[in-house]
Amino acid sequence: MKIYKTNKDIVFQEGENYYSSAEKTLDALLCRDDLDAFIRAEIERLQPLLTNPFGGGASLTAPIGNQEVWAAGVTYDRSRDARMEEAQESGGGDCYDRVYSAERPELFFKASPGRVVGHRQIVRIRSDSACNVPEPELTLVVSSGGRIVGYTVGNDLTSRDIEGENPLYLPQAKIFDKGCSLGPGILVAEEPLDKATEIRMEVLREGAEAFAGETRLSNLTRPLASMVEYLFRENSFPYGCFLMTGTGIVPPKSFSLKPGDEIHITIEPIGTLVNTVEPVEAGEE
Numbered sequence: 671m672k673i674y675k676t677n678k679d680i681v682f683q684e685g686e687n688y689y690s691s692a693e694k695t696l697d698a699l700l701c702r703d704d705l706d707a708f709i710r711a712e713i714e715r716l717q718p719l720l721t722n723p724f725g726g727g728a729s730l731t732a733p734i735g736n737q738e739v740w741a742a743g744v745t746y747d748r749s750r751d752a753r754m755e756e757a758q759e760s761g762g763g764d765c766y767d768r769v770y771s772a773e774r775p776e777l778f779f780k781a782s783p784g785r786v787v788g789h790r791q792i793v794r795i796r797s798d799s800a801c802n803v804p805e806p807e808l809t810l811v812v813s814s815g816g817r818i819v820g821y822t823v824g825n826d827l828t829s830r831d832i833e834g835e836n837p838l839y840l841p842q843a844k845i846f847d848k849g850c851s852l853g854p855g856i857l858v859a860e861e862p863l864d865k866a867t868e869i870r871m872e873v874l875r876e877g878a879e880a881f882a883g884e885t886r887l888s889n890l891t892r893p894l895a896s897m898v899e900y901l902f903r904e905n906s907f908p909y910g911c912f913l914m915t916g917t918g919i920v921p922p923k924s925f926s927l928k929p930g931d932e933i934h935i936t937i938e939p940i941g942t943l944v945n946t947v948e949p950v951e952a953g954e955e
Contacts, residue, residue, distance in 0.1 A: 671709055672941075673699065673820070674855040675788075676728040682709055683855070687718040696735035700811060700910035705819040706860045732788030733822060733856045736909045739786060740901055741807070741826055741844070743776040744769050745892045745916030746885065765837060775897050778840060780826060780914060781850035789854035793933070793945045796846055799829035801926045805917040806871040806935040808863070808887065810894060811856050813910045816902040818894060820858045823935050823943040824914045825851040830923075848948070852912065857940045862894065863887060867937065871919050874932040881925055885918030892916075 672683040673696070680691035680699070692712065693699055702708055724730060744766050769776045787793055795802035809824035827850065833843035865888040873881040894915065901913055927933075930949045936942040 671706070671713075671858045672855045673709070673733060673858060674723070675731050675733045676724065677731055678728045679723065681719075681723045682713060682716075684713050688723045689713055689716040690719060690723070692716075696733065696737070697909040700735065700737060700819070701814040701908065702819065702910075703813045703815040703817045705813065706858050709858055730789045730854055732783075732786045732791070732852050733854075734783050734786050734852060734912065736783055737911050738779065738783075738907065739781040739809075739824075739850055739852070739912040739914065741778055741780040741914035742892065742897050742916050743778065745775070745897075746889050746918035747891070770891070775892055775900055777897070777901055778844065780844060785845070785847050785850055787848050787851045787945065789851075789943055789945075791851065791945060792848060792948050793825065793827055793851050794846065794848040794948045795827065795927050795929075796829045796832070796849075799832050799843075801831040801834075801923070802827065802829050803921050803925065803927060804871065804873065804933045804935070806869050806919055806937075807914040807917050808867075808869065808890075808937055809852060810898065810913040810915060811858075811910065812898055812901075812907070812913055814906075814908050816898055818862075818898060819860075819910075820856045821863060821937075821940055822852050822856045822912070823854070823937050823940050824912070825933060825935055825943060825945060826914050826917065827851075827927075851943060851945045853943045854941045869919065870934075870936045872934045873921075873927070874934070875928065875930070880931065881921050883919035883921070889918045890915060 674681045682689040805826040807824045811820035829843040867887045870884045931947040
């Protein structure tokens with residue numbers, strides 16, 4: 671089952687059928703530990719929609735209400751290697767290697783709801799950075815009780831040169847307006863995703879492939895439940911929260927996003943999240 675949020679409604683999908691939710695906010699849904707069972711019970715009493723829920727002026731928005739978005743770092747070998755290289759250049763030494771092998775994960779705040787965009791919406795890159803990259807990540811949907819109740823696709827946009835200049839600049843490299851995207855919807859599932867699940871990313875520039883990469887969840891080195899448990903230590907999330915789980919796809923240092931680039935991130939069976947980097951307005955170049 672999937673949940674979609676439009677500018678008009680909350681929509682459930684089961685197979686080929688769509689249903690209009692009686693709940694009109696995600697806050698009332700994502701806080702639930704029994705989300706899967708609740709939606710199944712709702713679908714039993716609802717009639718399928720007869721028209722396309724994404725037509726007639728309705729459009730997908732980011733599948734988020736009042737939830738915070740958090741992120742975990744250095745959870746793949748490829749990410750550790752890239753971060754260590756950056757840290758060495760900035761005098762950070764082996765801090766990323768040490769957190770990679772530590773019991774406690776690296777967790778950081780990524781975005782408030784107002785900074786998150788959805789499928790087919792515009793993302794931004796920092797104007798004071800020369801190396802901005804997309805980071806495709808499986809993103810957990812976690813209930814207020816700390817239970818993983820769903821999954822979505824996330825893009826943790828990052829200014830690599832700012833983070834590489836000094837690890838203490840991480841918040842500036844990670845947190846900025848339209849610097850996080852989620853979508854297209856939420857896959858609601860009681861069972862964890864298969865370890866063979868593939869994460870694929872492609873960046874198109876003027877219609878041509880500028881970068882592409884892929885990884886699998888089997889390359890993720892930290893248990894998902896452990897990351898959630900650490901996040902909920904001394905923190906409460908009354909509406910639930912989102913937790914990005916790190917990236918295993920890191921472009922080369924020579925690569926940086928440019929205005930107009932189109933980013934495609936696919937994690938089946940969740941779907942494909944597509945965003946365009948904010949184009950340069952006339953007269954700004």
